[in-house]
Amino acid sequence: MNKTPFYITTAISYVNGVPHLGHAYEIILTDVMARFKRLDNHDVYFLTGTDEHGEKVAKTAEKNGVTPKEFADKNAATFIKMTETLNISNDDFIRTTQPHHHLAAQAMWEKLHANGDIYLGKYEGWYSVREEAYFTEDELITVPETKERITPNGTEAVWVEEESYFFKLSKYTDILLKFYENNPDFIQPSTRRNEIISFVKQGLKDLSISRHKDRLSWGIPVPNDENHVMYVWLDALTNYLTGIGFPDEASETYKKYWPANYHVIGKDITRFHAIYWPAFLLAAQIETPKTIWAHGFINVHGQKMSKSIGNVLSPDGLVETYGLDQIRYFLMREIPHGQDGNFGHEQAINRINADLANGLGNLAQRTLSMIYKNCDQQIPDHGDFTESDKALLDNVYTLMLKNVRIVMNDFKVHRALEEIWRVVGDANAYIDEQAPWALRKQNPERMKTVLYVLSDVIRCLAIIIQPVVPQSAQSMLDQLKISADERDFAMISSDYAMKPGTDIDKPQGVFPRLTVEEAAA
RNA sequence: GGGCCUGUAGCUCAGUUGGUUAGAGCAGUCCGCUCAUAACGGAUUGGUCGCUGGUUCAAGUCCGGCCAGGCCUACCA
Numbered sequence: 001m002n003k004t005p006f007y008i009t010t011a012i013s014y015v016n017g018v019p020h021l022g023h024a025y026e027i028i029l030t031d032v033m034a035r036f037k038r039l040d041n042h043d044v045y046f047l048t049g050t051d052e053h054g055e056k057v058a059k060t061a062e063k064n065g066v067t068p069k070e071f072a073d074k075n076a077a078t079f080i081k082m083t084e085t086l087n088i089s090n091d092d093f094i095r096t097t098q099p100h101h102h103l104a105a106q107a108m109w110e111k112l113h114a115n116g117d118i119y120l121g122k123y124e125g126w127y128s129v130r131e132e133a134y135f136t137e138d139e140l141i142t143v144p145e146t147k148e149r150i151t152p153n154g155t156e157a158v159w160v161e162e163e164s165y166f167f168k169l170s171k172y173t174d175i176l177l178k179f180y181e182n183n184p185d186f187i188q189p190s191t192r193r194n195e196i197i198s199f200v201k202q203g204l205k206d207l208s209i210s211r212h213k214d215r216l217s218w219g220i221p222v223p224n225d226e227n228h229v230m231y232v233w234l235d236a237l238t239n240y241l242t243g244i245g246f247p248d249e250a251s252e253t254y255k256k257y258w259p260a261n262y263h264v265i266g267k268d269i270t271r272f273h274a275i276y277w278p279a280f281l282l283a284a285q286i287e288t289p290k291t292i293w294a295h296g297f298i299n300v301h302g303q304k305m306s307k308s309i310g311n312v313l314s315p316d317g318l319v320e321t322y323g324l325d326q327i328r329y330f331l332m333r334e335i336p337h338g339q340d341g342n343f344g345h346e347q348a349i350n351r352i353n354a355d356l357a358n359g360l361g362n363l364a365q366r367t368l369s370m371i372y373k374n375c376d377q378q379i380p381d382h383g384d385f386t387e388s389d390k391a392l393l394d395n396v397y398t399l400m401l402k403n404v405r406i407v408m409n410d411f412k413v414h415r416a417l418e419e420i421w422r423v424v425g426d427a428n429a430y431i432d433e434q435a436p437w438a439l440r441k442q443n444p445e446r447m448k449t450v451l452y453v454l455s456d457v458i459r460c461l462a463i464i465i466q467p468v469v470p471q472s473a474q475s476m477l478d479q480l481k482i483s484a485d486e487r488d489f490a491m492i493s494s495d496y497a498m499k500p501g502t503d504i505d506k507p508q509g510v511f512p513r514l515t516v517e518e519a520a521a
Numbered sequence: 522g523g524g525c526c527u528g529u530a531g532c533u534c535a536g537u538u539g540g541u542u543a544g545a546g547c548a549g550u551c552c553g554c555u556c557a558u559a560a561c562g563g564a565u566u567g568g569u570c571g572c573u574g575g576u577u578c579a580a581g582u583c584c585g586g587c588c589a590g591g592c593c594u595a596c597c598a
Contacts, residue, residue: 016598056597057598123596191525192526194524195525195594196593197525204595205595232598233596268598271593275595339527340591351533351547353558355547362560362561366557366561369557370557414534415535418535425545425546428562432562432563435554435555435556511558512558513558
């Protein structure tokens with residue numbers, strides 16, 4: 001069977017800090033799409049990693065009295081650990097400090113150079129030593145008496161000039177505008193696309209892509225110039241190529257997976273991905289990725305996450321409090337696609353209990369319990385299906401997956417879950433309508449058919465929720481004795497329906513109900 | 522200042538190219554059920570679709586203005 005290649009990435013995390021809820025959200029979102037496509041007959045490659053060079057890392061390392069490499073190693077480890085904690089199915093974890101990435105970034109540089117898009121110039125501007133940042137002319141206030149330039153934060157800015165290599169980004173202003181026009185799906189959602197287009201329309205300035213070694217040595221050396229290291233964005237963005245074999249453009253993985261289907265990123269770094277990246281690639285004569293997907297941010301109890309407020313949530317803590325699949329589900333269900341969302345304890349408890357414990361979890365538990373107790377601990381045989389049976393099954397076999405695919409194509413995971421939970425509701429309504437507990441005495445054969453139908457509905461639900469709650473779905477499928485090779489979306493069909501006579505074990509609830517005490521934790 | 526986005530029931534969200542009495546889930550209320558994780562089902566309360574003009578036979582859906590919230594406006598990533 002020929003599978004369609006599908007390459008998806010997260011942004012690489014900057015190792016100046018440690019993982020928080022925002023990182024968790026991005027990587028879970030990407031993981032869900034990767035798993036979804038794998039189950040839907042795609043050959044998926046999923047890349048994530050860390051961005052480790054640059055001034056901030058060098059400075060922070062110095063403050064901590066360690067080398068940049070030691071510091072990066074330490075923090076990169078926390079991001080690697082997060083992929084394990086969150087059960088992320090990435091195929092590789094790239095670190096920009098890896099030797100093969102250095103080769104890739106340098107190869108990228110050479111390509112830009114060969115295309116005539118790199119030149120040595122001077123980077124000049126107003127720099128605040130205190131704030132370690134450059135400011136544009138119009139951001140500064142001139143003190144009339146002294147003619148001193150003051151930043152909005154009140155620190156002094158001085159004019160500095162520094163030798164630097166530049167990328168001829170200005171040359172790409174019109175080319176990019178045309179590119180966006182011809183590739184309307186390149187930047188999503190559209191609000192981000194609009195922002196980028198209006199930004200580019202103002203005209204692009206050339207981009208400084210190196211730093212002199214005297215100022216910054218923690219980076220990838222510029223080819224053929226010992227005195228410079230590459231500036232981080234050219235370095236960082238190239239990771240998407242490195243991860244699949246670049247600069248070996250003849251490699252199997254590179255040929256198969258490039259161009260990427262999705263770069264999933266936070267909305268704050270849209271510009272780098274939607275302007276610099278395609279410009280670099282066009283200059284290097286490499287194909288551009290299909291879509292830059294910019295997600296929103298998550299507020300905590302209505303407030304921006306920040307160290308000063310002290311409301312920064314750690315992935316570990318969240319998993320501890322709510323459970324891994326629970327937190328995955330909450331984030332995917334409650335954060336609308338591409339928009340900012342909110343995280344609240346009460347909100348999380350409500351959502352998790354209502355949908356997972358009371359909804360799907362209870363549906364599986366009540367059904368399997370009845371089968372276990374009333375059908376000799378095995379999947380019952382069934383008689384002819386009634387109209388109600390057929391309606392429910394047909395809905396599950398055809399409509400559910402179809403609708404879910406449609407919304408997942410737009411990366412609307414929260415809508416996909418809504419579609420799936422509609423079926424959970426249907427199934428619970430079906431049980432009450434059929435009342436198998438009453439049939440037990442009146443019509444045991446009919447009871448068996450009803451329970452059989454339900455078992456197959458649960459099978460299909462468990463299959464389709466695998467991307468979002470992989471462990472719990474696995475537990476459900478294990479309890480139904482579905483073999484590992486019968487868990488693809490292609491098996492959501494009557495052709496793979498439950499086999500009567502299959503022995504089952506004593507059922508165990510997959511989604512425990514969270515108590516109020518846990519909410520207070 | 523310029524540009525973009527959002528504003529639909531208490532809460533979180535759906536509402537295709539404008540077309541019958543505006544939907545779902547959660548929360549609330551009432552009734553039912555007892556297989557199940559005191560879970561489930563049914564019914565029901567609740568909205569002048571931010572405000573205001575206009576286009577149209579017809580607007581949550583198009584256009585103008587206003588109000589509120591948010592975001593972008595280049596080298597920290």
